[in-house]
Amino acid sequence: MLGQDARATSKVAPETKALRGIWLTRGKDGRLTAYVPGDGGLRRWTESRPGGPGWDAPDVVPAPDLTHLSVTQNADAYVHFVGRRERTAADGAVTVDIVHAIQYQTGRPASAWHSLGTPHKEADVGRRLGAPVAVVSESGEVHIAVRNGRGGMMMRRERPDGKWRGWEDLRGKHIQEEPAVVALGSGCVALLAATTEGSLHWQQVETGGGWGEVQALRLAMVPGSLTALETAPGRATYYWTDPAGGVVAYRTDGWPMALGGAPGAGGHAVIRTVLDGFDCTVLAHRGLEGAAVVGVGVTENEANGLWWSDTGVPCQGTPAMAHDAQGRLVMAVVGTDGAPRVARQTDGPGLSFDVWRAL
Secondary structure, eight states: OOOOOOOOOOOOOOOOTTOOOOEEEEOTTSOEEEEEEETTEEEEEEBSSTTOSOBOOOEEEEOTTEEEEEEEEOTTOOEEEEEEEEEEOTTSOEEEEEEEEEEOSTTSOOOOOEEEEOSOSSHHHHTTOOOOEEEEOTTSOEEEEEEOTTSOEEEEEBOTTSOBOOOEEEEOSSEEEEEEEEEOTTSOEEEEEEESSSEEEEEBSSTTOOBOOOEEEOOOOOTTOOEEEEEETTEEEEEEEOTTSSEEEEOTTSOOEEEEOOBOSSOOEEEEEEETTEEEEEEEEEBTTSEEEEEEEETTOGGGOOEEEEEEEEOEEEEEEEEOTTSOEEEEEEOTTSOEEEEEBOSSSSOOBOOOEEO
16 A cells, blocks of 8 residues: 555645745755745755654745746755746836756755846746756756747756856747756757647757757647656656546657556656666656556556556645655655655555655
8 A cells, every 4th residue: 555644743834926846855965855835935854864754844945936946966966946036026027037056965055046047138028938947967067948938949058167058049839838858878968848739859969969950749748747757778758648648658769658547737757766676667646636646667668557556645736756865765745735745665565655744
């Protein structure tokens, strides 16, 4: 069984603007940290010791005026925060830019937010800028993909010396919601985005280099449901919700594969883990009934199907997953009361979780 809900013992302060979600990271010291939007920024819970089960009282990472946030880590476990910031001036004018901050150590303060600007000079176009998605490549460069105000795809990259390159126009049109972006072991970065006509795919032709021709694909997907995972060296698998229902997996050298399931609105969390000696892929999303649902299957062996299980734990938005210091899978959700909950993988065959605990 995937565990039972635990009674909430704390609540998150009211969320600001449109910022929603939960993020789960593991620091260099092995401790997990959960971030949830709250009053004044991100409320942050950190494990008391590597592997838990206890968590320290929450503190706050200031994150004012953010409407969207992407969280990623580099090889040194530095946590990179990339957000879409929306500010209103005294005259009522709204300005939008992309901002970046870093947390270098578990539980330590994050750096100040640094503005990366916007690819648009026209304020009215800039206000339509989409949500950023950030990844860190094998070389340590932060890559930020974002739909521009005209429906195309833009990329901004950090150079090896820490300075930022200018905005790159990857072209494309009619892009919907945020793309799925993945940093591959080959050193290249790839991304897939939904459009009103289908989808578009980009991939770097060499490490740190430019981008090949954009590939138009006749693949329909629910906007906002895309995610990606490297499932073999240098190869990504993309996952999304099919407009007709169910989860789909796709690799650019094959055909879309139906994985079943009954996802509700929102995205999918995905991670690889070893279960019973097999390299497995674990998917998690909010199901049609409003509870967190987990799917498990052998990596790149979708033909044998996925095993889906409803946790019975109501949640808001997409769950988050990470491995703790002992290699156990930890899943985190935001409950309907706004409080984060976590469950940890138990010993034994297959995948099962212990009791869900409110932080």
